[in-house]
Amino acid sequence: EAGVVQSPRYKIIEKKQPVAFWCNPISGHNTLYWYLQNLGQGPELLIRYENEEAVDDSQLPKDRFSAERLKGVDSTLKIQPAELGDSAVYLCASSLLTSGGIQETQYFGPGTRLLVL
Amino acid sequence: AQKITQTQPGMFVQEKEAVTLDCTYDTSDPSYGLFWYKQPSSGEMIFLIYQGSYDQQNATEGRYSLNFQKARKSANLVISASQLGDSAMYFCAMREGGQKLVFGQGTRLTINP
Numbered sequence: 001e002a003g004v005v006q007s008p009r010y011k012i013i014e015k016k017q018p019v020a021f022w023c024n025p026i027s028g029h030n031t032l033y034w035y036l037q038n039l040g041q042g043p044e045l046l047i048r049y050e051n052e053e054a055v056d057d058s059q060l061p062k063d064r065f066s067a068e069r070l071k072g073v074d075s076t077l078k079i080q081p082a083e084l085g086d087s088a089v090y091l092c093a094s095s096l097l098t099s100g101g102i103q104e105t106q107y108f109g110p111g112t113r114l115l116v117l
Numbered sequence: 118a119q120k121i122t123q124t125q126p127g128m129f130v131q132e133k134e135a136v137t138l139d140c141t142y143d144t145s146d147p148s149y150g151l152f153w154y155k156q157p158s159s160g161e162m163i164f165l166i167y168q169g170s171y172d173q174q175n176a177t178e179g180r181y182s183l184n185f186q187k188a189r190k191s192a193n194l195v196i197s198a199s200q201l202g203d204s205a206m207y208f209c210a211m212r213e214g215g216q217k218l219v220f221g222q223g224t225r226l227t228i229n230p
Contacts (some may be wrong), residue, residue, distance in 0.1 A: 033218075042121075042208050042220030043162070056217065089160060103216055105152070108162035 002027070004109035006092050012115045018080035021112045025073065025094030032069055033106060034077050035091040043091050049075065050097060082116045089113050120144065121211050121221035128226045130199050137184070138194040138224050140209030149213040151192040153183065156206040156223070165207075168192055196226075204228045 005024040013019050025032050030051050035043035046065065048056040051072040060067065064083070069075040079086055093106040122141045130136045142151065153165045168176045168183045176183045184193040196203055209221045 040222075042210070042223055043218075044220070045217055048217070091162060093162070103212070105164055105167060106218060107164060108154070110159065110161040113160065 004092055004094055004107055006090075006109035006112055008112055009110060010113045010115075012117065013082055014117050015084055016081040018078065019082050019114065020079075021077045021090050021092075021114075023075045023077070023092030023109060025075075025092070026107055029094035029096050029107075030072070031095045031097045031103065032075050033093040033095075034067060034075070035093065035108075037089040037091055037111070039088070046077070079114075082114075084116050087114055087116045120219045121209055123209055123221035123224050125224045126222075128224055130226065130228055132201060132228050132230050133198055135195060135197045136199050136203075136226065138196075138207050138209075138226065140192045140194065140221060142190050142192060142209075142211045144190075144211065144213050146213040149211055151183070151185070152210040152212065152218065153181070153192075153194045154208045154210060154220075155203075156208060158205070162208070166194065199228050201228050201230060 007022050032049045034046040036046050037043040047060045047067050049069045052069050067077045089111040091108050091111045093108045095106040096104045120143050124139055149170045151168045155163045155165055166176050166178045166181045166183050168185045175185050180197045182195045204227050206223045206225050208223045210218045212218050
């Protein structure tokens, strides 16, 4: 079974440029997460989707970050314009929210390492 | 307030020895879940083991076991017979309210040959 797929794996851009990251979750997983991981830290949630609905985006800096999950499968996270402090690893994860309301284990993709110069 | 605390920034262990990675947590929710993930240098977070707050027995998965002490709010990961490939960052995480995962700062484990 394929895991969570992310692309690109690495991205180097100059500050003020836009950048986008793509995530394809595990087949059948209805919940998708984007996390930010700064160097030497644990991941922090940016946004959580249940199907196509963003149910928790309280930690997403909405002035420059945006995300979408139009058909409830793939998702894109965008930064525009990027700042030096955005250099980090962006992780995507997915899980299954059961009909009984149980959120099962989250599985992560390999991440996208962003460097803003 | 820190919800997940991992007090060991780094651990060095000889190959084949057992190692315990510490994790304490803070929650007032009676229903929660505790997770351990491994993150090698490649960057991917690999799920290792899960313990539910109502589980009566400590979770085990192969060489991994979770020493769950509910009254002390600790969920230490024990790796038996360590291998060189166990060298990685290890993160403890808690899910409360059934939804969001909160991670600790991580412990860097190095296995020496």
